[in-house]
Every structure is written in C-alpha cells, then in structure tokens.
Amino acid sequence: MNCIQTKCVVKRKSRETDETFSFTHSKDSMKKNMCDRDRPKRYPLLSFWELPEYMKDNEYILRYYRANWPFKQALFSLFRWHNETLNVWTHFIGFLLFLGLTLANLMKPRMADLLQLVTRSFSSSADKNVSHNIKDMFLGTTLLFDLNNQMPLTIELQSTALVIARWPFFVFLGGSMFCLLSSSMCHLFCCHSHKLNMFLWRLDYVGIVVMIITSFFPQIYYVFLCEPHWQIMYLAGITAMGLFTIATMLSPTLSTSKYRSFRAMLFCSMGLFGVVPAIHACFVNWTNPRRNITLAYESAMALSYLTGTLFYVTRIPERWKPGWFDLAGHSHQIFHTLVVVGALAHYAATLQMLEWRDSFGCDTVP
Ligand SMILES: [Zn+2]
Numbered sequence: 561m562n563c564i565q566t567k568c569v570v571k572r573k574s575r576e577t578d579e580t581f582s583f584t585h586s587k588d589s590m591k592k593n594m595c596d597r598d599r600p601k602r603y604p605l606l607s608f609w610e611l612p613e614y615m616k617d618n619e620y621i622l623r624y625y626r627a628n629w630p631f632k633q634a635l636f637s638l639f640r641w642h643n644e645t646l647n648v649w650t651h652f653i654g655f656l657l658f659l660g661l662t663l664a665n666l667m668k669p670r671m672a673d674l675l676q677l678v679t680r681s682f683s684s685s686a687d688k689n690v691s692h693n694i695k696d697m698f699l700g701t702t703l704l705f706d707l708n709n710q711m712p713l714t715i716e717l718q719s720t721a722l723v724i725a726r727w728p729f730f731v732f733l734g735g736s737m738f739c740l741l742s743s744s745m746c747h748l749f750c751c752h753s754h755k756l757n758m759f760l761w762r763l764d765y766v767g768i769v770v771m772i773i774t775s776f777f778p779q780i781y782y783v784f785l786c787e788p789h790w791q792i793m794y795l796a797g798i799t800a801m802g803l804f805t806i807a808t809m810l811s812p813t814l815s816t817s818k819y820r821s822f823r824a825m826l827f828c829s830m831g832l833f834g835v836v837p838a839i840h841a842c843f844v845n846w847t848n849p850r851r852n853i854t855l856a857y858e859s860a861m862a863l864s865y866l867t868g869t870l871f872y873v874t875r876i877p878e879r880w881k882p883g884w885f886d887l888a889g890h891s892h893q894i895f896h897t898l899v900v901v902g903a904l905a906h907y908a909a910t911l912q913m914l915e916w917r918d919s920f921g922c923d924t925v926p
Pocket residue numbers: 647743747892896
C-alpha cells in the first residue's frame with residue numbers, strides 16, 4: 561500500500577468513525593432526551609430571597625424552600641429533604657398514632673367479647689374458678705391495677721353495669737386526627753400555588769379550632785355526667801363558639817390581616833371559656849380518687865401547648881443562628897412535636913376520666 565492509498569483508507573476510516581460517532585452521539589442524545597422526558601423534573605430548592613412574596617414568612621430560615629411546585633412534585637417531596645419535611649412528618653406520624661389509638665379503642669369491646677367467649681368455652685370444660693380469674697385479669701385489668709382505688713373489687717364490678725357513652729371520647733380522637741392530618745397536608749402542599757396556599761393555611765387554622773373544641777367534649781361530658789344541665793350548657797356554649805370561630809376562619813374577608821386582632825381575640829376567648837368549666841370541674845371532682853393523676857396529665861398538656869406556642873411565637877432557636885436550623889430543629893418542628901405530646905397527655909387524662917365513670921357511674925366515692 562503506497563502513501564496515497566494509505567491516506568485514502570485513513571480518510572475513509574476517519575469519515576466512518578465520524579459518522580459512527582455522530583450516529584451514536586445523536587442516538588445517545590435522543591435516548592437522553594427521551595429519558596429526560598420520562599424522568600420527573602427535579603425542581604430546585606430555593607433560598608428565602610428567591611421566594612414569591614406570599615411565601616416569605618420566616619426570615620430566619622434561609623434555604624431549602626419549595627415554591628410553585630406542581631401537585632405531583634409536592635406530593636413526592638414527602639420523601640425529599642426540604643425545610644418542610646419534618647413539619648409534614650411530625651404531624652403525619654401524630655395522625656397515624658391517633659388513628660391507631662382510635663382503632664384500638666373501637667376494637668376494645670369486640671376483643672373483650674372475644675375473650676369472654678374464649679373464657680366461657682374454657683369454663684365449661686375446665687375449672688370454673690380458674691377461668692373466672694383469667695376473665696377478671698383481662699376485663700378488669702384497669703380496676704385491679706388502680707392503686708389509688710381502695711374499693712373492693714365486688715362493688716366495682718356491680719357499678720360497671722352502667723354503660724357510659726363513648727361518643728365524646730371519639731369526638732376528641734376525630735378532632736385530633738383532623739387537625740394533625742390537615743396540618744401535615746397543609747405543610748406538604750402549601751408550595752403549590754398562591755391560591756392553594758391561602759386555602760390550606762385557612763384549613764390549618766380551622767383544624768386548630770376543631771382540636772380545641774373537641775378536646776373539651778370528653779372532659780365536660782364525663783365530669784358533668786351527673787349534672788346534665790351544666791353538661792348541656794357547657795357543651796352547647798363551646799360548640800357555638802367553635803362554629804362561629806370556624807365560620808370566621810373560612811370567611812375570606814375576616815381572614816385578612818385587617819381582622820388579625822379580631823381572630824386573636826376569638827382564640828383567646830375560646831381558651832378563656834375553658835377556664836370556667838375547668839375550675840367548676842375541680843370542685844365537682846374533689847372526691848374523685850383519680851383527680852390528682854388526671855390533673856397531672858392535664859397540666860402536662862397545658863405545659864406542652866404553652867411551651868410549643870412560645871417556640872412558635874418567638875421563632876427560637878433559628879432567630880439566634882439564621883440558616884443553622886433550616887432542615888431540622890427549627891421552632892415550627894418543636895411546636896408540632898409539643899402539640900402531639902400535649903394531645904397524648906390529654907388522651908391519657910381522658911382515659912382516666914372514662915375509667916373512673918366506667919367504674920363508679922354517678923356513685924359518690926367516700
Ligand atoms: Zn404547622
């Protein structure tokens with residue numbers, strides 16, 4: 561092969577290589593484009609200064625914001641790190657916790673029936689005394705383990721014949737679930753659009769009102785069970801006040817900044833309204849052997865809510881070190897956690913009330 565021939569071969573080969581390269585390259589870019597089209601677009605996280613005006617709320621949280629994200633992207637951001645991830649999860653886990661408690665309480669009577677059936681079948685074939693003891697162990701556990709209660713077991717079993725309504729207890733559980741779920745959905749989807757953002761924050765306020773009102777229900781119902789006039793008066797009062805506050809929160813005019821002080825006054829009056837039946841309840845419950853433990857749980861609830869509100873209002877700790885707590889540890893996450901703790905303490909107090917009424921009905925305890 562002479563020099564000219566070699567040059568030609570090299571030229572042809574390089575042309576072929578070029579063609580192959582350009583073909584593979586265009587194939588690759590086509591593939592890439594198709595993949596890019598198929599793959600959901602990863603939306604960038606923004607800094608505080610890049611946010612639209614309606615989303616600028618906490619100037620101490622500097623980065624990891626989502627803004628104007630499509631609905632699907634906002635939904636999948638549940639599994640992505642941004643400054644709302646823990647706000648969503650703290651209340652979503654709280655919601656799942658209360659859902660579990662509701663289901664457990666709904667199943668309770670059925671489980672007791674099942675145990676009764678099992679122990680009955682045992683009693684027909686085995687020693688009756690032994691099966692009776694097993695049945696007492698399961699059905700009367702709370703009574704046997706109540707150390708404050710010095711009443712003989714026989715008297716307690718007789719008074720359990722009075723059936724105490726469960727609906728106020730479930731009203732509270734339902735209200736808590738509504739508040740926790742609406743709050744987590746609000747934090748997840750508030751980045752979608754201005755319109756949805758406005759609606760969701762209104763829903764979040766409504767959720768708080770619903771939780772406050774429904775928390776009063778079991779306490780008022782069980783404390784004033786034997787004084788129906790007080791029971792009806794307090795329940796009607798708190799329901800009317802709650803419905804009025806909800807209507808206010810939903811009204812577009814009254815939810816503007818012009819009426820902020822009016823809304824704050826409504827929240828305060830709801831809280832103050834609770835003081836009256838609470839003091840009254842202390843007098844009514846004075847002989848209740850579970851008074852101290854109920855009061856301890858309710859104090860834990862009040863402390864959790866107050867501390868949470870303090871964090872919420874002061875924006876501590878992020879105001880001390882702006883940008884340090886963007887992802888984890890900022891005031892709203894602490895506030896959310898304390899709301900769940902407070903709701904659990906109130907749940908424990910309500911259980912004490914319910915068990916007391918289940919045991920004694922309207923009997924006065926010496
Ligand atoms: Zn929140």
